[in-house]
Each structure stands twice: as C-alpha cells, then as structure tokens.
Amino acid sequence: MLAFNWQSCVDTLKEELPLQQFNTWIRPLKFEGTAQSVYLIAPNRFVRDWVEEKYKKRIEELLKRESEQKHIAVVISDQRLAAEQATDSYQASDGREVSEHSGREVSGLAVTRPGALSRKSESAGITAQPPAQAAKEQRRSSRETLIAGKISHKSKLNFDSTFDNFIVGKSNQLARAAALQVAENPGNAYNPLFIYGGVGLGKTHLMHAIGNYLLQRKPDAKIVYLHSETFVATMVTALQLNAINEFKRYYRSVDALLIDDIQFFAGKERSQEEFFHTFNALLEGGQQIILTCDRFHKEINGLEERLKSRFGWGLTVAVEPPELETRAAILIKKANLAGVDLPSDAAMYIAQRLRSNVRELEGALKKVVAHASFVGRVIDLELIKEALKDLFALQDKMVSIDNIQRSVAEYYKIKMGDMLSKRRNRSVARPRQVAMSLSKELTNHSLPEIGDAFGGRDHTTVLHACRQISKLRQTTSDIEEDYNNLLRSLSG
Amino acid sequence: MNASQPQQLLLGFRLDDSATLENFTPAASDEQLVRHLREQAIQRGDCFTYLWGRPGTGKTHLLQALCNELAGGGASPIYLPLSRSDQLAPAMLDGLEHLDLICLDELESIAGQEEWERALFNFYNRAREQQARFVVAAATPPGTLPVQLPDLRSRLQSAMVYQLHELSDREKGGLLRHRAAELGIRLPEPVVNYVLDRHDRNPAALMALLRTLDRQSLERKRRITIPLVREIMGW
16 A cells, blocks of 8 residues: 555655656665555665655655555665675775774664664654664674674676686786686695786786686685775774674685785775785685786885785786787677677777777677667678777877877977977987877878878888887887877777 | 736646657667667666767756656666766765666766765676666766776776767757657747757757747747747847
C-alpha cells in the first residue's frame, strides 16, 4: 500500500520540482516500506542530508495526504551498510587523514540500516534520525561484524587480464618478463615488484595477470588486489571502528598483496606508516608484494624516504608507451576478444592516429564496433574513417604546425620567436628540429610548407632535421623521451 | 504587451517539458548516438559513454531523458549537474555506483579542481568494478578537457565518445514544428521562418520562445501569426 503511496508522492514531486532537481535528489532514492514506516535510501550521506533538509517535510505531507495513516515515519538513510561495505565503498576523496573524518563518518554509519532503526523510529513517531541509543547499538554491531571477520576482501582480481591476452612489444617486454618471473617464483628474489609507467599502458593488466597466474597454480592462494586509495579508505574505516588489529591481521595474512597506483599514498602519513609495517611483515614472511606507480619510486613526492628505498629493494621495471605495431596488435586482440574481425590495415590506421594510451584505443574500437553494427557493414578502412571522423577531425584541428611549434617551445622553455628565427645555436636549433620532425609526422603538410612555417626555410632543411632527429632518437635517450612525450601530448 | 490589460490566469496549465529520447531532435549525424543511448538505458552490464558538444546541442536534455526512460521501469537513476559543484561536495559521488544509471553533466565545471577530480577518478574505478552504467557530458572531448589528473583523463578516454552536433537551420525549423505539434500549438511555416531569422537560434532559446508564444496566444486569445509574434517580441 505504501509503495503505491510513494509512487504517487514521486509523481507529485515531479510536477512540483524542476526536472533537474527531481532527477538529482528524488530519483536516486530507493524506497522500502512497512505498514507505517517509509525508508528512503539515499546513495550517500550527502544526498541523505540534502533530502532530509529540503524535501523530507514535503514528502511526509504528501504521504500523509495519500494515506489513511496518521503517523508515517519517514526515515531517510544512506545505503552504505557499514558492516557490509566498510571495507570497500568509502573513499577518502579529500585525502585527509582519519582523525578529521572520524566523528562525521561514525554518525553516518549509524543511520545506514533501516532494520535496526525501525522499532525506535516507529515508537518516536516521525523522525529522521535515530535516537542516540540506536546509534550506539548500530555502531557497536558494525564493529562487532567487522571484528568477526567482515573486513574480508574478495580478491577483486580482474580475471580477464592474463598473460595470454597481454600484447608484448618492445615497450613492455621487459616488464612482462619480470612479471612472469614473479608469477612463477612469488616471494623470492623479486620482492617487491615495482612496475611504473604512464597512464593506460598496461601496468594494472600485468598486475592482474600475475594474480591470476598465482591463483591458477594455487587456487586457494589469498591474492588481494586493491587500489591504494581503497587501502587508505579501509584503514580509515578500520580505525574508526576500532578494528585496526583486524585490518593488520588481514593484510599480513595474504599470499600476495597487489596495490595499484601507490603514488596516491603521497601526503598520507598515517597510511604510509601502516603500509610500511605491513610491507615489512610481508617481506619477512616471504609473501609477494606487487606495486604499480605512475613514476619511478624515487620520484614520488610526499612519500617517506624509508618507503621509497624499500620500493626499490626488489625489481623495478618500466612500461613504456607501446609503439605502432604493438598498438595495432592490441587493437586486433581486443577486437578478437569482442568477437569482431579487424583487418590489419584498419588496425594500423587507428594505431597511427591514436598514440596517447591504450584506453583511448579501446574507446575508439568500441565506437567502431558500434558504428559497424549501426550501419550493418563489415569493418574496413572506410567504415573506420566514418566512425571516428569526429575524433580525427578534432585531432587534425589540434595538431597544426603552429600548435606543434608552441608546444615544443613551451616544452623546451624557449621563445616561440626562436622557432622561426635564424639563430643556429643548439639550445634553439635542436627544439626547432624536433618541431619540424613532429610536423612531418603529425600533419599532412608537405616539406616546403613546413619549411615555410619555420621562418621560410628550405625543404631540404626540414628533411635534414627529420633525419637528424630520427638518428638522435636511436642514440640519445633524452631526445627519444622528449620526442615521445611531445608526440603523446600533441596527439592525445 | 499591455501591462494594464488583465491577464487570464492559466491555473493548472503546464507545458509538458519532460525530456524524453522521443522528443529529442538529433542532428542528422547524431541518430546513431540516440540509438546507442536507448540501448544503454535498456541493457544490463557496464557501459560508459562520454558526450560532448557546444552549449545548446542537447547534452542535458539527453541525460535527463535517459533518467526518465529508466525510471519508468522502477529503477533508480541519478542526474548530477556538476556546474553546481559549489553547492555540492565531492562526497556526492560516494556510493553512486550502486544506482542503476549515473548521469554526470557539465564535467568541465570540475576540471582542475583537485578534490573533485580525485573523487571522480575513484568513482570511475568503483563504477567499473560494479559494472555500473554511466554517462558523462562535457563541453569538450576528453583529450582537451582541462583535467589535471592524467589517470582521470585516460579513463575518460576509454569511454564511447560521441560528439553532439549543432542542428542546421533547417533542422532547427523542424525542431520548432515538431515540438509545437507535440504541444498542440499551431505554428504556421511563415512564422517558423520569421522566428528563425530574428531570434537566438539556440534550441533552448527557441523552446523558451515557443512557450512564451503559446502562453501569450492563450492569454490574448489570438492565433500565433507574424503580427502577433512581432507584437510580443517587439521586433
């Protein structure tokens, strides 16, 4: 009966509120009702508090109007059932430490379970907050559940990421070999394994591949994968619920601990402290630790020195951006996995245009597949051009010679005017050659046009610049790195 | 309009301005997107779509329409305009991954705000883990959004990215006629052309004009004609 009332209440609110407000605050509420009580479950505390403050009174009025009941208890709670989700749903998005959170958070936990509140709220008539006693009970029961072992994680491994479907190329073969070594001999010499590199290059894939390999060889192995922010969040919750010992026991009992993006530990001293001890315990116990990071461990600002040095105790490997052939192979493999046939010339075409990271390749492939299904044609070069024309048009617009000159000048901290000037000392000539070479690679302009754009130079100067840079990229790692950075930023 | 003239009170009359996928008029090149969104609203499993386009291309309409479409089946979607981030807090993204559909509008508003970017990055990771369905809309494509956190940028790039194109003038005329017919307003062809030649042609502005014309024609008990439009708009 109340469900029906709630629906008509929703209909009325839809009439009364601007659509935007309605879709933001009323739509996400989940309804649960008993004979006399209405529980509206908000997705989080923020929505709960907002609805409580702005709409609860009106909801009560409407429900009373629709119902014959004189008293209807409307309880607005949030859905983070503390005991069930404490370990994985709370994210310390503001990065502050535990003490700043604790009071607020515990009160949030206290109103999360409608069942526990119903007796109290019914006897108290219309109320939105449980009496203090209920809060205490709830808090205690949350903690008890946690202590009783609810802090357990699922391994959260992504079973789709394996060594078999990891495409190997020059850019990542070393990292893959190291990962395989670790998977075959966990807890031995390569502990921790520290994989670092830019975003979307396959670090997390390799990490999951090791986890899956370990599980395959020992199905009862306790492999725990988590993002560093989840580690922080879990620790925060454990501290609030006085369950830190359970937290410690849990993480020290794993066979392998896989922590992604550890750069997010930066600046979180209490988490670093906790992780430091966990790290030592695991290392002593011969349990494998695998970490990923967006940079070399010594370069993580805001991380304690003792952690930085420990991260380098085992094996550190880099994952570089995949080269053209690898990008094309990744596309073909992903298409195969999706049950789609992607001709190699089509894959090469996409790979040539999109260089920034593998995630972008994935996004483009999804778009191509959707387009093929929409127009009912097989995937070929023509169809790809159609499907991705917006993306490519935008890229063409972004990658103009002018844009390249500006980006290179900014990168090398020289003046834009130097790009066009006649000055020939190396500090400006080298960046100028890099910019010419990038213009040749990223635009369709002819060599004379490129020469013109660089202060009216001859096309042979451009040709010389391209050859020079190509040679230097083979022999000088700095130039290779600079060139790749610019290439990715310009074509991303 | 003559201010001294008593105006008829139009109690209870309300234009149906609920956004739906049906009353969205896509540019010819965007029909595929609308089909994709419709499928996304129905199908299960994770799906992440990124819409971008200039103001007035219908991003907000589409996100609202998706919420409406889904809520009809008793599901719980959410629409979140991030331009209101000054009134909201990053904690607003907590737990959203458990909803049936999450629509985040005006993503550009939080680009460059460290706390929001971090919260969005975390939300993305949780949403993928939960296989949630979510759609984001922004003024620019992911590659050029001024996001500071590279981890977030690359994740945004993994979406099905669709550009919403602006309607041509012909399509805008079609939109006016279509919407007028839907609302039972008689809008003669010369009036459509007259309006398009003189008024702001942003679809939202055209819809607002349509509402004004409708209200005034009811109050004045006159059909919508060029002289009436001229009178109301002072052109």
